[in-house]
Amino acid sequence: MTSPHPQSHPRAAIILAAGQGTRMKSPLPKVLHPVGGRAMLDHAIDAAEAMGCERIVVVVGSHSPEVRAHVEKRLGADSIAVQDPPLGTGHAVRAAEAVLGDFVGHVVVTYGDVPLLKAADIEPVFADAHEGVTVIGFEARDPGAYGRLILDGDDLLAITEAKEASADVLAVTACNSGVMAAPVSLLFDLLAEVRNDNAKGEYYLTDVVELARKRGAPTRAVFAAEDSVMGVNAQGELAQAEALFQKTQREHFLAQGVTMSAPDTVHFAWDTDIGAGTTIEPFVVFGPGARVAEGARIRSFSHIEGAKIARGAEVGPYARLRPGADLGEGVKIGNFVEVKNVRMDAGAKANHLAYLGDGHVGAKANIGAGTIFCNYDGFFKHRTTVGEGAFVGSNASLVAPVTIGAGAMVGSGSVVTKDVAPGDLALARGQQTTKPGWAARFMETMRAKKAAKSQ
Template identity: 45%
Template structure:
């Protein structure tokens, strides 16, 4: 599939999103919607990618790099947006796809089918249509008896016969690049909105004796996102697809609908994920891991046979080797947990190195931040940290050392040593009974 270019229209401000963020930067599965589309486009082997934005859309331009940027200085319709891209295409005469940055779910196979159909029929334009259960107010694709596309008619302009047509317009097109400039240049703004409609190119091409054709796509992949409700619908679509891929790849999702994945999630075989687990971006889960219910993972790698949760939180930089145990209400951030180490419950581990087979007792925290800077904690292999211990970084606990429960450790602990830091216990016999008696008299 050589000699293909893509023009992605991304100039919309997205006012219906009620957001200061440009529409195409709103995320699906942890990635801006326009990046989902560009990933698909790049898999097609495009030689050029041009993204059309409005002026001052610096955030969009940074996100889509290294694509070429074309500026649509006035919002005068889709035809005008494509016109704005022509200089960036610089006479490109291969196939030119025109796509929408707010339509991120389109499949690679669909784009290939469009290019192949246009080439097979030597068509000037191939349009992507779909057949929804409810055609609603979509534009209709009007075809002739030979199956060629004659026109795209907007719903408002359609008569009853045209409205009865079941094939609707998605807006996505592929052009013979040698004819693109002349077709776009022939569009006028002679309509009620005073805009240049890209859909007019079909009638223009037919009037010039050129052929137009169409391909049918899946309604779900053509979901356009104009508001937060549609954003949520797109999220549901991709999550369903990703869950299926994970299960087909050999992992068990006990309650698939309650497990949330990201676009780059990698999950091995014989992994079991219990209900209500959220997996953010940059997560790798190796084979035979069990992630228990209500856990939250992001930016982490989990080694083989590890067990996580329930109610665990692994934050960016948490790297777990094989056979690690992380229990309920444990939070780990930017730390290396070596093979077989156990952090079973109610602990915070940050900016730390935990050696193999170390055992971290309940209520242990690494005090890694002094309000200005972060410091590291190192706990040696085979060491044991008693419950309710505070490790004030920077600090190192040597291999095989034991730290007594309730200690606050501020100095390095030698290998195989016992470290205890506690205040003296002071008991007053009979005090509790005298206290209760006094309270009872006062209440009377």
């Protein structure tokens, strides 16, 4: 993905993801916790790619092999730098120096636990081919322990940590997000001068601002919304980030012409795609990979993930579409129906209490209530094919691999293990036997026994 703005210099990104995340109290590494169904680290990588960064380096810790494996899978092993031991943010950025190698251009430092920061928020740090150090600041509702930005217009005079600030500085609401950009050679030259003579014995990235000013290099600040630069360090903050993400998604889809009577009850994933004119009823959840065309209707309490829904289709209530579900125009999936890896052509219906897994349902075919595609034999998955215009009666079990031909019928309660030719009727159930008067005689006998026992 390329940057939406012309680039006068090549760009790189260093994403810091080496923190241990102990406050999350979770076996899952902090940066792999999802927001909108996507790992926070992937959100940071997405932003870097959207800015047109030629190189992306993720700094990981030796304590989190899962994070390393995640980065290798997405970006490759040559995009990983290891910080070991952790000695502060400045030390973490220096760990990326060797990996960037002979890269010439501008580099931005971002964080793997800031999932709401988008390319558009970061882009201003590259404006006007700035040859000094630029940081992203924000106006804090409650500045608290944030580092304060001491400004003269856009010029950044200093970053003062709250614990070292005077009362006047503590009154400043312009705060440091931690995101910083500079020419790559300048940044690493300045980091080489950073010292760790502080209470924690760490190398702080923020020290490069003072060092840059001593050199006469320009330092400035640009601003983003506070919510955009929100970091996640604990489960409560993760929930807050998710809520902010969902709020943005809901506002986006409402503006795009999607009807939601109770938008606060609808949950979206990072890549949900919904066409205008679609109606979404309350309490619907979209997992990753959902694509909904114009004019569809998603009814209450449905869960949709990895599925495609065509124009005019209706899903739910209480339906589940799993990855590979592909619904054609006008398809109807009703209450308590689950569809997985099945293509359903235009006008096909499964209105009640069915499981359709691994197969194809032809146009205008009808799948009766309680029907099951028996797709798994304990070792392998197999496909079921139902032809165009076929009718499958209630409580039928179609044991895959099996094909029901076009226009064929399957009688209710049948267990079908062999193909059914087009136009044929398949019956696979025990023959009904009727014994005249048996029930009446049985009831009379049992009532007499019960009456005798009660005397």
